[in-house]
Amino acid sequence: MFVIDYLNKSLKKKLILTLLLITILPILILGLVNYNKEKNLMTEQVFLYNKSLANDLGVKIDYYIQEKMNQINYLASESYLTRDDLLSFQELYQGFEVVYLLNQSGVIDAISEDGLEVENNYYGAPWFQNAISGQNYISNYHYSEFIDKQIIQFAIPIRDNDKIIGVLGAEINLNEIEKIVTNTIDDTKNSEVYLIDNTGKPLIYNKEKEATINSKPFQSLIQFVLLKGKNGVKEYKDENGVNILGSYKFIKKLGWAIIVQQSSDKAFAELRRDLWIKLILILGVGVLVAFIALKISKNIFTPIDELKKNMKRVSKGDYSKRINIERQDEIGELVDSFNKLIEQQIDIISDLKDNSDKISATSKNLFKSADKSHNANENMAEYIEDTVHSIQDIAAINQEISSFSEETTASTQSGKEQIDEAMLQITKVNDCIIQANRASKELAEESKKIKEINNLITNITDQINLLSLNATIEAARAGKAGLGFAVVAEEIGDLAKETAKATNNINKTVGEVESGIENVLDLVSQGTKEAEIGDKIIKEVAQSFEEIATAIEETSLQLQDASLSTQQVSEKSEEVKDSIEDMNLLSKGVSDISFELDDMSDRLKNIINKFKI
Secondary structure (H helix, E strand, O other): OHHHHHHHOOHHHHHHHHHHHHHHHHHHHHHHHHHHHHHHHHHHHHHHHHHHHHHHHHHHHHHHHHHHHHHHHHHHOOOOOOHHHHHHHHHHOOOEEEEEEEEOOOOEEEEOOOOOOOOOOOOOOHHHHHHHOOOOEEOOOEEOOOOOOEEEEEEEEEEEOOEEEEEEEEEEEHHHHHHHHHHHOOOOOOOEEEEEOOOOOEEEOOHHHHHHHHOHHHHHHHHHHHHHOOOEEEEEEOOOOOEEEEEEEEEOOOOEEEEEEEEHHHHOHHHHHHHHHHHHHHHHHHHHHHHHHHHHHHHHHHHHHHHHHHHHHHHOOEOOOOOOOOOOOHHHHHHHHHHHHHHHHHHHHHHHHHHHHHHHHHHHHHHHHHHHHHHHHHHHHHHHHHHHHHHHHHHHHHHHHHHHHHHHHHHHHHHHHHHHHHHHHHHHHHHHHHHHHHHHHHHHHHHHHHHHHHHHHHHHHHHHHHHHHHHHHHHHHHHHHHHHHHHHHHHHHHHHHHHHHHHHHHHHHHHHHHHHHHHHHHHHHHHHHHHHHHHHHHHHHHHHHHHHHHHHHHHHHHHHHHHHHHHHHHHHHHHHHHHHHHHHHHHHHHHHHHHHHHHHHHHHHHHHHHOEO
């Protein structure tokens, strides 16, 4: 925003900026487009180079492994092998660290190296089981069981007339594969090469890139390549946000992968250097263009600055000088027009000076006439104002009486509504008391029924108790045969006693309920009498409120008639007052106009005196 405001104040700076933009912007855009084009082309070339290198390494490693497999297969084609055969094989074919022969039971019959500690039986080893079942076996790299080196293990079945009679094992040093990779990438400068086994563990890599191997982006790439199991290219960002251009080759026989990648910083270093050179050239062109623009602007804006200075002088009222610039272009025409404008302004100022004196004299005469009219209107306005105040006082008193009447009417109406509500509530209370009386009587009847039922239960309990006693006597007569019957009779007797005790409690509770019901009936009867008295009083109060409301309504009608008459008189007085005020305002307006004319005349003289002709 500051830059825009700064440019808006200077046409010269706008012209210089425009020339710079017209010259530099197309070059800059063309340079950026060319940079992006070369960057994309460079990316494709890096991908192609890395892909070619990965494929080349993959083919060489695959060929090497297949060659060793063929050599071992050739040796395994012999049915009966000895240690001499193993030594001759190891001497003939370079790269094998150790070769060994196992029988069907997993016991080593012969081994090419002396003095090695071997187990008694390898039958349970996975590599032996794969080979003895008829499959060729190639392991991941691991430390050898026989020598202290990182190796890749081969296990081949030995057949005699299609019958597997043993297993031939061989181990090659991982350094042999590392040599293949090293010999292939000697000429590479910026590419990083990684050999990954089928578990995702790096076999061969630059030890300085340990952090890269352990980074999450690179581990994700490894999992992607092993999971996909194909060849391809992939671009990703490392933990520092740098773009990495990677190519990969999947070795199917081993389940391994070769990853060749290169950071964009290294790949585009030369391209960025070229870009900086171009930017420096653009800057040089910009400086040259700016110099040319300054020369052009000086030729254009020197007369414009002179014109600007004279315009500021004219804006301060100094018309005494003319601009002397001899040019035949548009700027010369502008200077001529400016000089003519000054001459026209001088003529206008002279005319204004002559007319300002005439305006001053006329305004003074107008002011005297307006002042006389204004005094007469003021006297009449005071008389009407007193009359209006008297009428307004009467109207205010009537209004207060009317407001009080309305408030009283509202209060009366509210009291009447409350009395009606109270009468309705008393009616509801009477209904509730009647219902309570009826319910209490019904409850008393039910209590009597409960008492009768309880008496019946008491009689039955007495009979059960008597029967229990008889049964106990009969059981005693029966001796041992009636012993069980005696126990039952005793329990029946106990139950009868508990029942008798419960019925006594019920009789006691029923007696208490009957006593409470009698008290409720007394209270209900007393409440009924009180409600009848309250209903009578409420009706008398309601009649009194009706009479008050009628008297207030008659008073309100009379006040309305009086207020209407007062209002009509007040309105007529107000009309007269408004007419006087309009006349007064008109006189005041004329007086104000005369003042303004006189003031304008003085100001016009002051303005004219500022001009220097």
